Amino acid sequence: MTAFCIYIQCSRFGNSYFYMYPESKGRKGADEVSLFLYHFVHNFLTPEVGHLGIFCDSCGGQIKNATVFRFLHHLVHTEKRLDYVKMTFLIRGHLYLECDKNIDMIDQTQECQIPKDWCQVFQNSHTHALPFVIIDVEEQPEIIKCWTEHLDNTIYKKKLPFQSRPIRELEVTRHHAALVRYRGSYNGAYEQASLLLRGKKGQDSSLKDGEFSLPSAKYEGDLKISAEKYRDLQDLKRFCHSEVQVYFDHLWH
Incomplete structure (x- = not known):
């Protein structure tokens, strides 16, 4: 039986966050990635943090897609939790990051009979100054929200107005209410495009200033x-x- 793990490494403070759950509680797609980013930003980032840099791989189904790009725009312009987000998509085979070293610490020879056993294995793998933080999603499966459906029915276009595959860097900033900036290399000029439907200005007209709606739970039961x-x-x-x-x-x- 498959046990999923989505790992977020906070380089500023050195903390490691592992969102773990079995395949009977969730999948490993864009909705899960958006939810765990949301949970991380609201539960582990201190309020004064306004700029977020994300280094990740280029997996289209999980990260490099319309759901995650629109979700980041939502964080900046609808919730106004962040002022600036930059995503950097690393080249395959060059992911020499702290998270890669930490994964090597996991003792995969340990006996695990059910997916939950892996939570304890991960917890015991790093018990020094900064222990791994394990979020057992199986204990609270309702935190997995349906971000794709929610964003489809708000102010956003359902499809990206540009090709996501060639992108190496993407920026969302408070200075451009409707736009995201992107480029296909790590230097040079940025292009820009709007993720919003025509006539929308970054806020659902049915909500008061400062209010925003959140998606419902994605799964009901196992x-x-x-x-x-x-x-x-x-x-x-x-x-x-x-x-x-x-x-x-x-x-x-």
Whole structure:
């Protein structure tokens, strides 16, 4: 059974945040990435932080897409939580960041019978000055919100007005209410484009100044796993403890 982990490394303070959950509680797409960024900004960044720099890979399904770009615009212009966000998409094979070193600390030889066991393995992997911060999403699956559907039905275009694949850097700044700036290299001139529908000015007209709406929960209850995987788990569970066998018996399939 798959256990997902989305990792955010805060370079300014040196903290590591791991959002962990099994495939029965969520997927690993743009909605999850947007939610965990939202949770990180509102729960772990101090209020005086107004500029956010994000270094990440170029995975189109998770990060480099309309949902995440519009979500960042929402953070800056609708919620006004940040003044400036810059995303830098690194070249494949050149991700020499702190997060890569920290992942190497995880002891993957540890016995884990259910996805939740990985939370303890990660927690025990770094117990010195700055222990890993583990957010067990399985304990609070309602935090996964449907950002894509929410943004589709507000002030934003459903499709990007530019190709996302060639982009190396993208900026969202408070100085340009409707625009994002982007470029296909790490130097040179920026291009710009509007993510808003024609006639929209960055705020839902049905809301008062300073108000904003948030998306509803994306999933209601557990997610269905494939029948083939369920059969395999039922066959393999005999090697697990009795309480673990109950966990696998209750998976929706």
